[in-house]
Amino acid sequence: MPVPNNVIAHLLGAPPEDFWRWANWSDEVVQGTYPTKNRNERGEGLAGAHPEFVAYVDGLIADRRREPTDDFITRLINTEVNGRKLTEIEARTQLVFLFVSGNETTRHLIGNLLWRVSRDPELFATLQNDRSLIPLAVEECLRLDPPVKFLMRNCMIDSNVAEVEIPAGEKVAFGIGSGNRDANKFEDGNSFRLDRSDPRAHLSFGGGPHVCPGATLARLEARVALDVFLDRVKEVSLVNSEFEGVEVFWAHGPARLLANMVAN
Ligand code: HEM
Structure with missing residues (x-):
């Protein structure tokens, strides 16, 4: 677990010491029931089902908005895709997906x-x-x-x-x-x-x-x-x-x- 976790933390710009937290959240995302309509037993959508994970990722995004750094998250939120920037929910979803998929x-x-x-x-x-x-x-x-x-x-x-x-x-x-x-x-x-x-x-x-x-x-x-x-x-x-x-x-x-x- 520490290998992929530390690597993806490094790439995404998350503090490596937090890795056990999102390793556990990442497990919750993949182990939760995920039938139709993106709902699981804890609630609707990512924010309803995994509020801790979403709050953490939203915090990383907010930090970059306050103080842009030369890193992946800053680029993700500032890059235009088809003439527009990602919405808050899109940026959050991409990041959560990367934490999970890279792990x-x-x-x-x-x-x-x-x-x-x-x-x-x-x-x-x-x-x-x-x-x-x-x-x-x-x-x-x-x-x-x-x-x-x-x-x-x-x-x-x-x-x-x-x-x-x-x-x-x-x-x-x-x-x-x-x-x-x-x-x-x-x-x-x-x-x-x-x-x-x-x-x-x-x-x-x-x-x-x-x-x-x-x-x-x-x-x-x-x-x-x-x-x-x-x-x-x-x-x-x-x-x-x-x-x-x-x-x-x-x-x-x-x-x-x-x-x-x-x-x-
Ligand atoms: C052994 C490790 C991995 C395996 C076996 C794996 C497997 C896969 C597979 C099978 C897909 C295609 C899904 C589909 O067509 O429905 C996929 C997509 C994806 N993987 Fe991986 N993956 C691995 C590691 C990673 C890592 C390290 C990252 C990120 C750093 C990553 C990010 C993604 C993303 C973002 C997609 C979605 C691409 C798209 O939909 O266009 N994966 N992966």
Whole structure:
């Protein structure tokens, strides 16, 4: 948790010492029930459901309005998009979304990666001996253990996908984990391999106009986290080879990993 949290705090210009507060709020946002109309059990909209988080973000915005700084939030509130600046609610929503998106998903990527490496002594040794393979391990982990399990779309026109009729107006959920193991795309798709010719061909960051803008940052964080882990740990074994996942229906990552480790 501290890695993605500190990085996004640094980028957005929030004090790093506050990170446990918005790490918890961020969890609340993704774990809250979020059925239709953006409502959850605490109230309407972001401000009703998560007043503490909204007050905090509004405070960061108010600070910049009083005293503009050369940072992301100042630019976000002063930049014109299609001839106008963002409204208060738009700026707040973008910031909350960035706190959440830069946090939860990358946490799972790092957790999944540590799980992969800790349960497989051969993989651990291979990466210890050749750190240039770390980026490939990150991609393969993204492919096999996607932190975001589903994407949702509203179907706009009558469509046919793989011989399945999808009428206009339907809601569609795509299984990223399933697509990432597509036998037509990936040979031996269920195996973790560091020799794939197109290691980034997975869908874990989505695709098209809404492809994840944080992908490069997430990859960098995962590489650094794994590199530092390999520096500091000489031996590792998991107490249980499988993990209990987080309780978020669209997310895939360990709630906790218990391991025995020998420090370097
Ligand atoms: C391993 C880490 C991450 C994963 C697996 C991930 C996954 C995704 C996916 C699948 C989408 C597409 C959603 C859709 O099409 O419906 C997406 C969008 C997005 N991600 Fe990420 N993400 C990660 C990290 C980040 C980070 C670090 C940031 C910010 C710093 C970020 C910001 C965003 C934003 C703003 C969008 C919305 C883009 C749009 O709708 O145009 N993500 N992400």
